[in-house]
Amino acid sequence: MPTLYILAVGQGSSSVLVDTKGVTIIDAGPGSALLEFLRDKHIPVIDVLILTHSDKDHVGGVMALLTSKKVEVKNVYLNTDSIKGTKTWDDLAVSLLDYQERSKINLEPSVSPHLNGKLNRGEVTVEILAPNQYIALKGPGSKDRKGRTLTSNSVSAVVRLVHKQPVAILPGDLDEVGLENLLDHCKDANAWLMVFPHHGGAPGSGDVVTFTNKFCSCVQPEVVVFSVGGNTGSFPNPKVIETVDATLDGVRMLTTGSSKTFAAYVGGKSNCAHRDCVGNISVLMDKEPLEVQFGSA
Numbered sequence: 001m002p003t004l005y006i007l008a009v010g011q012g013s014s015s016v017l018v019d020t021k022g023v024t025i026i027d028a029g030p031g032s033a034l035l036e037f038l039r040d041k042h043i044p045v046i047d048v049l050i051l052t053h054s055d056k057d058h059v060g061g062v063m064a065l066l067t068s069k070k071v072e073v074k075n076v077y078l079n080t081d082s083i084k085g086t087k088t089w090d091d092l093a094v095s096l097l098d099y100q101e102r103s104k105i106n107l108e109p110s111v112s113p114h115l116n117g118k119l120n121r122g123e124v125t126v127e128i129l130a131p132n133q134y135i136a137l138k139g140p141g142s143k144d145r146k147g148r149t150l151t152s153n154s155v156s157a158v159v160r161l162v163h164k165q166p167v168a169i170l171p172g173d174l175d176e177v178g179l180e181n182l183l184d185h186c187k188d189a190n191a192w193l194m195v196f197p198h199h200g201g202a203p204g205s206g207d208v209v210t211f212t213n214k215f216c217s218c219v220q221p222e223v224v225v226f227s228v229g230g231n232t233g234s235f236p237n238p239k240v241i242e243t244v245d246a247t248l249d250g251v252r253m254l255t256t257g258s259s260k261t262f263a264a265y266v267g268g269k270s271n272c273a274h275r276d277c278v279g280n281i282s283v284l285m286d287k288e289p290l291e292v293q294f295g296s297a
Contacts, residue, residue, distance in 0.1 A: 002018065002019045003283065004167065005037065005280060005281070005282050006280065007034060007280050008227075009227070009256075010257060011057055011229055011230060011235070012030050012060065012229075013026075013199070013227045014027050015027065015168075015195070016043075018041070018043070019120075019123060019124050020121075020122035024119065024126060025046055026159050026170045027059070027170075028049065028058070028061035028062045028064075029061055029227075030056065031060075034061050035068060037280070038070075047075065047121050050077045050111060050126075051111075052159065052170070052171070052173070053079065053156040054086075054152050055152060055173060056088045056089075058173070063091070063092065063095060066104075066105075076107050077108045077119075078108075079112075079136055079139070080109050081155075083152065111128055111131075112128055112133045112157075113129070125162040126160075126161060127159070129158040129160055129189055130156075130157065130158040131181060135181050140154065146180075148177045148180070150177060151204065153173040153175040153204060154177040156178055157172055158170070158172070160191055163285040163286075165192065167191060168195070169193070169194045169195070171195065171196075172197065174215075175198070176204050176205070176207075176211045177206075179214060179218075182218075189219055193221055193222070193223040193292070194219045194223070194224050194225070195225045196236065196240065197215065200228065200236020200241070201236070202237055208239045213243055216243070220248070221251065223252045224244050224253045225254050226254070226255045226259065228259050229256060236255070236262055238261050241262060242265070250273075252274065252292075254278050255275075256278065256279060257279075278294045281294060282294075
């Protein structure tokens with residue numbers, strides 16, 4: 001049975017799709033949580049590794065995967081980022097090239113809808129909704145056709161998983177410019193579950209409430225997950241929490257790690273659907289109706 005796991009990796013992001021013919025990982029957040037999960041689940045092969053963008057909290061765990069003697073990574077997909085000057089990003093780029101040249105992995109430095117139909121490993125359809133090829137070609141540091149500056153977050157890959165119905169949206173750190181480009185070119189982005197962009201933080205320089213309302217209205221999820229942990233109280237943003245709750249009727253909100261802002265919000269509500277610090281989340285995709293489960297079962 002296909003199962004999606006949204007892992008508690010602290011202030012970062014990592015999701016694992018265990019399908020009938022392979023394993024797909026979307027982002028590899030920092031720390032050891034991802035490797036420990038793969039070990040506990042006896043998963044020795046990663047068929048597809050999609051990195052939504054170049055931020056450390058989304059790629060920080062890749063080196064551990066590549067150097068692990070217990071895990072084989074077959075295919076890596078990510079977009080280029082000429083303005084990312086961190087040592088983590090440079091070291092990762094050099095290592096990925098080295099592994100490619102030694103035929104250890106297949107490296108594809110492009111993530112856009114042109115991959116649709118090529119990423120499936122079983123029953124689940126893995127869709128790339130954004131960025132489109134034009135935005136991916138322009139890349140961070142440039143401007144789109146409307147004169148909007150593209151950042152690393154603007155070109156975050158938006159991944160949707162579909163199994164009988166759209167199950168989940170995984171949007172990396174999508175910001176307001178990335179969302180506008182998504183809405184310009186993608187008319188269908190709904191899903192049952194959404195991992196909120198940027199861990200529930202501010203969407204770049206845009207208005208928090210406007211961004212949150214637009215994205216929630218576009219996806220119309222029943223469950224919203226904030227991938228956070230060990231923060232000082234700034235994630236998720238209180239305005240994001242309030243706007244999600246106000247925009248989506250009957251929504252269920254969850255955090256993978258502890259959040260002072262979210263705990264304060266939940267503490268003032270009688271709605272027990274909202275839960276703080278639930279740890280790993282799993283969704284059995286064959287189950288009807290869909291529901292979230294806590295832990296790695």
